[in-house]
Amino acid sequence: MDWSPIRIRWNSIYRKLLVTYVALTALGTSILAIYILWSFYGYFMKSRQADLDAWSAALGESIADALEEKDLDRAKLTVQRYGARESVTLRLFGADGHLLSTSAPEIDRQVSDWYAVAGVKEALQNKFTHGVAKGILSNDDRLFVAKPIVRNGQMLGVLRMSITLDQFQRQFRSVIFTILGTLVFTVLLCAVISERLARNMARPIKAMSSFALQIGQGHLDGNLSIHQDDEIGQLATELNRMSQRLASLEKERRAFLANVSHELRTPVSNVLVTVEALANGAIEEPELRDRFLHTAQDEISRLSRLIQDLLDLGRLEAGVTLLEEQPLRLQDLIDRAVRAVESRMRSQSVGIDVEIPSVQLYGDPERLLQAFLNILDNAIKHSIPNSTVFIVGKIESGQIGVQIRDQGPGISQSDLPHIFEQFYTVDRSRQGSGTGLGLAIARRIVEAHGGSIVASSKGEGKGAIFTIHLPIDKLL
Known part of the structure; x- marks a missing residue:
């Protein structure tokens, strides 16, 4: 069964991926757009303020020269010449705060208190001031600078210069609409790309989810055809x-x-x-x-x-059997196993040869005895009369390897991979002589002690060898 072509619907994983992609894209582009607009606005304002400061400084020097020479007409002419209607406004005040000249006389006639105008009071106190303020009799935003005119430590007057920001604000609104349009287009484009990405990512996840559900329902003949290197x-x-x-x-x-x-x-x-x-x-x-x-x-x-x-x-197999582990001598364990099968071996004319080094193990003696008895039982069962069962132990890399070798008919190569399976019996004619669980139980016991057991045979008629490896606690 192939689970790859499963149709993607508007379900949770697909919707979450798509919404996440689009939301992250919209958030990222919005933050970028806001940063660009904020940077552009700040740069423009600083640039225009710097220009206004430079203009006022230049004009202030020219007017200072005229005032120092008591040439008020020349000062007024300068104010009238460089003041532009509605866009640039110049005002010249005396040291006492009276208006001496203005480029917007129609408006200024209506002003009764010049100290309330932004920057004038501070400039009369010999403080240079600039910033953004509302127009004197209008609600438009204007950039202004109020500069005291001083020569030789003497206050001669105050020059206030302001420019309207209305044109810039119109241009800035146009830029905002352009960026917003670009933002919407970018989000829509990213939404299309995100939909494809979400679909491609959700498809295998949905396939695996359905596959897992099928496994849970007991259908184990399926196969996932997902080939991705991730x-x-x-x-x-x-x-x-x-x-x-x-x-x-x-x-x-x-x-x-x-x-x-x-x-x-x-x-x-x-x-x-x-x-x-x-x-x-x-x-x-x-x-x-x-x-x-x-x-x-x-x-x-x-x-x-x-x-x-x-x-x-x-x-x-369930792991519910608790091992009563304790130090034990391997030689004592083998001797107990040999004594348990001794009468049976004599009745079948089978001898035994034991060669075990003196080592100490840490484990459950009764369970390990059961494992060795099961292996010995299998060796005796398949031994021919007047043969010998050999039990040989060798120390190998912190483990003891115990070989139990008989001189029976051996195990065929086709039977070796299945020898530890439950109810598997090599000699079909003798199937009723045992339960077919002894070797399976022996393997579980050895593995529960951190060891391993393997079976080998040099071929039919050459006997079988069972090798049990167990960790050594210490040498004696």
């Missing part, structure tokens, strides 16, 4: 691996249930048949009765072992 591609790869692993686990689970059902059905059926035979009259014949009772006892014992092995394996 985190999304890596996530898709991991989801595919997870799906494959879950499918494999589901297959193993079904096989496990089938095997459990088969293994439980066989002894239960045998016991049921035996009981029915006894109930149908076999109990009256002593020899037949004893044989049937012995059969029922064997099957019940086998069923008990199977149930116990299933419980042990379930606890180990």
Whole structure:
């Protein structure tokens, strides 16, 4: 099943990505536009103020010369010449604050208090003042400078010069509308690009979301076709691996249930048949009765072992089995295992050769004993009469490797990868002699102790070798 062509709708991830992209674009361009307008306005105002200061300084020198020579007419002529109607206004005040000359007499006739005009009072106090203020009898913004005229330490008068900002404000509004139009166009263009980016990003996320939902519903045969060299591609790869692993686990689970059902059905059926035979009259014949009772006892014992092995394996795989760890000598552990199987080995004419270095482990002695017994049980089961089982230990890089080698028929290369699987039995003809869980339980126990176990064989007829690696606590 291919999940790549899933249609993207206006759902959460797509909408959030698109809104986020557009909002960030609008915010970024708005901040940039505001900064540009603010910088442009500030630069213009500083530039015009600097020009106004320079003009007033030049005119102030010319008027100072005239006032120093008592040539008031020349001073008035200068004011009239450089004052432009409505755009530039020049006013000349005497040292006592009276208006001597103006380039806007129609307006100035209506002013009764010049001290209330911005900058005049300060200039009469010999303070240079400039800034922005409203027109004297109008509401337009004007840039002004009020400059005291001083020669040889004597106050001769005050020159106030102002220029209107109306033309600049009209131009600035035009610039604002231009920038706003550009801003809207940029946001719309970025919205189109963002929609494509959001769609491209949301598509694989939506596909993976749907794929995960399908996995949650138990459909494990799908596959994500997302090929991207980034985190999304890596996530898709991991989801595919997870799906494959879950499918494999589901297959193993079904096989496990089938095997459990088969293994439980066989002894239960045998016991049921035996009981029915006894109930149908076999109990009256002593020899037949004893044989049937012995059969029922064997099957019940086998069923008990199977149930116990299933419980042990379930606890180990679930990690609920607590290990009672303590220091222990490996030699003592091997000796206990050998003593437990000694009578069985003698009955089958199988010898044993043990060569274990003196080392101390840290683990659960009963669980480790169970693991070694399961491996030894497997070795004895497949040993031929008059053969030997070898147990050899070697220290390797802080670990002890314990080899348990038999001289039986060995394990074929096709069986080796499955030897530790649950209910897997190499010798099909002897399937009823064990539960098929011993090696699986041994592997779980060894892994729970931080070790590992591997099986190898040089071929059929050359025996099998099981190697258990366990971390060493210390050398003795």
